[in-house]
Structure formats: structure tokens, C-alpha cells
Amino acid sequence: MIGVYLRRRADFKLLGSTLDALTARDMAWGWILDPDGKDDPLESDFDRWIATGLDQRYAKVLLAVDADYVPRLARPTITIPYFWDNRLAPQPSGRIVCYTSERHLRTVQRLQSGTPDGPIVGWTEGDAWTLLSRHPQKEAILYTTKYRNSERHWSLADRWWYRQTCQRIASDYKSRRWAVTIKSREKHRDPSWLRRLGLYCLDTATYPSTSWQLLSRAQEITHFVSGVAWEAMVAGVPHRSIRVPIGTLVDYPGRREIEPALDGTVSREQFLGDWILPVDGKAGERVADILARYA
Numbered sequence: 001m002i003g004v005y006l007r008r009r010a011d012f013k014l015l016g017s018t019l020d021a022l023t024a025r026d027m028a029w030g031w032i033l034d035p036d037g038k039d040d041p042l043e044s045d046f047d048r049w050i051a052t053g054l055d056q057r058y059a060k061v062l063l064a065v066d067a068d069y070v071p072r073l074a075r076p077t078i079t080i081p082y083f084w085d086n087r088l089a090p091q092p093s094g095r096i097v098c099y100t101s102e103r104h105l106r107t108v109q110r111l112q113s114g115t116p117d118g119p120i121v122g123w124t125e126g127d128a129w130t131l132l133s134r135h136p137q138k139e140a141i142l143y144t145t146k147y148r149n150s151e152r153h154w155s156l157a158d159r160w161w162y163r164q165t166c167q168r169i170a171s172d173y174k175s176r177r178w179a180v181t182i183k184s185r186e187k188h189r190d191p192s193w194l195r196r197l198g199l200y201c202l203d204t205a206t207y208p209s210t211s212w213q214l215l216s217r218a219q220e221i222t223h224f225v226s227g228v229a230w231e232a233m234v235a236g237v238p239h240r241s242i243r244v245p246i247g248t249l250v251d252y253p254g255r256r257e258i259e260p261a262l263d264g265t266v267s268r269e270q271f272l273g274d275w276i277l278p279v280d281g282k283a284g285e286r287v288a289d290i291l292a293r294y295a
Contacts, residue, residue, distance in 0.1 A: 002029035002295050003059025004051070008039040009206050011065050014080045016207035017127030017284025018063065018291075019049050025288060027295060030054030032062070036069075045206045061294035063287070066097055076294045078287065080124050083227045084258055087111050098124075098287055101277040107257050119290055122283030123276035126234045128208040130281035132216045134235060140173040141214050142166065143223035144184040144194065145244050161245065163193060169222050170197040178219060183211065225262050233261075233268045234279070240264065 002022065004015065022029050031053050035041065056062070056071065064070045066079035066086045077095045079086075086097055087108050097118040099105040109115045145162065154162075170180045180198030184190050190200075203210045211228060215221070215235040223229065224244050232239035241264040260266045261275055272279050 001054065001058055001060055002027060002291055003032045003054050003056055003062045004029055005032045005034065005056070005062055005064035005070055006041060007034050007036055007067075007069065009041050009045060009203065010039060010082070012041070012045055012206035013125050013128070013209050014065050014082060015063065015124070016048075017124050017281075018080075018287040019284075021284045021288035022291070023049055025292075027288070027292065029063075030059075032056045032059065034069075034071075041206075048207060061291055063291060066095075070095075078290055078294075080121075080287065083230070084108070087257070091115050096290065098290070100283075101275055103274050104276075111257070119286070120277070121286040121290075122278045122280065123230070123234070124283040124287060126230070126276060126279065127281050127284050128212050129231075129234050131208050132212060134216050134237075136219050137179075137217045138177060139179045139181060139218055140176075141181045141183050141218045141221040142169050142173075142198070143211075143221060143226050143228050144182065144190055145224040146226065158245070163191075165242065166194060166197060173220075181214060181218075183214060225259075227262060229262050229264065230271070230276070233271045234276075236268070 004019065006015070019029075030051050033041070033053065056073065059073075059075065061075060062070075062073060062077040064077065064079050066081040068089055070077065070079065072092055072094065078098065079095055080098050084100070084104055084107065090112050091097055098121045099108075099118050100123045101120060105118060105120060173180045182194060182198045182200045184200065184202060201210065201214065205213060211231055212235070215231055215237050218237050220238045220240070221228065221232055222240050222242065225241050229239055229241060241262065243263065261271055266275070
């Protein structure tokens with residue numbers, strides 16, 4: 001029996017295509033739910049799959065996103081990192097980490113000495129794009145910054161910069177006669193002026209995610225050095241990245257290694273050819289192959 005460890009809604013984005021593969025193969029699996037109150041799954045998030053809860057004691061192998069809160073059990077644990085976040089901490093003993101590409105694996109091994117080889121499966125989150133088709137409409141998406149506007153490190157000048165920048169972006173799109181959608185996350189507590197710039201949209205779906213669904217119809221997107229750049233490159237949607245002059249993420253461990261794939265430095269051709277190989281919509285199938293060896 002495969003135990004699928006789930007804590008937050010975002011986990012569906014990484015695990016969804018593997019769950020589809022397990023279901024298609026009629027492999028036995030069940031949920032191990034461990035919400036922490038930060039981004040708890042909604043009842044509707046489970047509608048796509050028919051599975052029951054499972055006591056982790058009866059799981060022969062565990063599937064989870066790669067995070068430090070995943071329990072360390074005396075059995076194989078297959079994990080999928082979120083945007084290469086496994087570069088931030090050493091790999092726990094007994095964990096089998098799936099990598100998006102050779103570049104991903106070598107980057108982590110360089111940052112975390114002693115990291116063992118892991119299977120290269122591709123980018124599971126990108127598999128969701130195969131469930132959609134691109135039908136561009138006269139619409140542009142502005143993805144809000146990950147920095148909360150209410151946090152104390154935002155000075156008045158910082159807030160003014162952000163407001164002016166967002167308003168200019170929305171005005172630019174409207175001058176092209178495009179509809180403007182503001183994509184945010186509920187936890188950001190966006191100011192009212194931002195909500196009024198266009199159609200305000202939160203994460204209503206997890207797999208395929210709301211972001212992928214918006215990309216399927218967008219002419220262009222703008223973001224603030226966000227991971228949505230990866231989604232845009234897979235979907236073939238033009239994107240522009242704006243660096244926020246408020247704090248910095250560059251000094252995070254390994255951030256410099258992945259920054260080019262977020263800030264627009266890397267072209268789509270480079271990204272698809274080196275960063276998330278193989279790009280064939282079957283990353284989840286390859287994770288299911290690994291799970292089958294232990295189930």
C-alpha cells in the first residue's frame with residue numbers, strides 16, 4: 001500500500017500527475033493527512049481521486065513533497081521537491097528524492113556534499129499542462145509579489161513603488177485592449193487598490209492549478225521574479241519579470257543557481273533543454289514506476 005502524505009493544498013500541484021498515474025494503474029494508495037493550519041486542503045481538492053485515509057503504519061512506501069516536516073519512517077520515502085527547494089537542507093537518510101533534470105541533481109550535489117544520486121523524472125508540476133490546451137484570449141495576468149504588503153519591512157516608499165508599478169502594468173495591458181487579471185494568494189492580504197486593478201483571482205483549483213488555467217488563455221503575464229516563470233515557459237506564454245527593490249532572496253542558499261530561471265535571463269529553449277528534462281508530460285508516470293518497485 002502506498003501512503004500519500006499530504007499537508008498543504010500546494011502539494012497537489014506536485015503530486016497530482018503521479019496520483020493520476022497510480023489511479024490509472026489501479027495501484028493501491030491512500031491519504032495520510034497531516035494539515036498544519038497554514039494552507040489546509042479543501043474538500044473539493046480531493047474530488048479528482050477516489051481514495052481513503054491510511055494510517056501511516058500500514059504504508060509500505062511513502063510519497064510526499066520534499067520538505068523537512070515529512071515524517072522519517074523506517075521504509076522508503078519518495079519525495080518531489082518544489083522548485084528545487086531540496087537545495088536548502090541535506091537529504092535525510094532513507095529518502096529517495098526525484099530530480100527534474102541532471103542540472104538539478106548536480107546543483108544540489110554541489111551545494112549539499114554527500115547527496116546521493118536520485119532518479120531524474122522531469123517536472124511533475126509541468127505535467128498538468130498536458131491536461132489543458134492553449135487558447136489565447138485578449139487577457140493578461142499580473143501575478144502579485146510574494147512579499148506581503150502589510151509586513152513591517154515595507155516602507156512608505158516601498159509601498160508607493162509597488163502601487164505605481166502595478167498600476168503602470170495594468171494600464172499598459174488595458175491600453176492594448178486586454179482584460180487584466182490579478183492573480184494572488186489568499187494569505188497575501190492584498191490592499192484594496194490592487195484588487196481594483198482588474199479581475200481579482202485566488203487559487204480556486206489545485207490540479208490543474210488556477211495558475212495553469214489562467215496561462216492557457218493569457219497573451220502575456222507579468223510577475224515579480226516568481227516561480228510562475230517556469231509555468232509560463234512550459235506553456236509558451238511570454239512573461240516579463242520585475243525585481244522587487246524590497247529585501248532580497250538572492251542570498252538564500254542556492255538562490256543564485258536558480259535565479260536565472262525566474263528572472264527571465266534563461267530563454268524558453270534553454271529552460272526546456274536543460275532545466276526540467278525530460279519535457280514530455282510523463283514525469284508522474286516515472287515517479288509511479290519508482291513507487292511500483294517498493295509497493
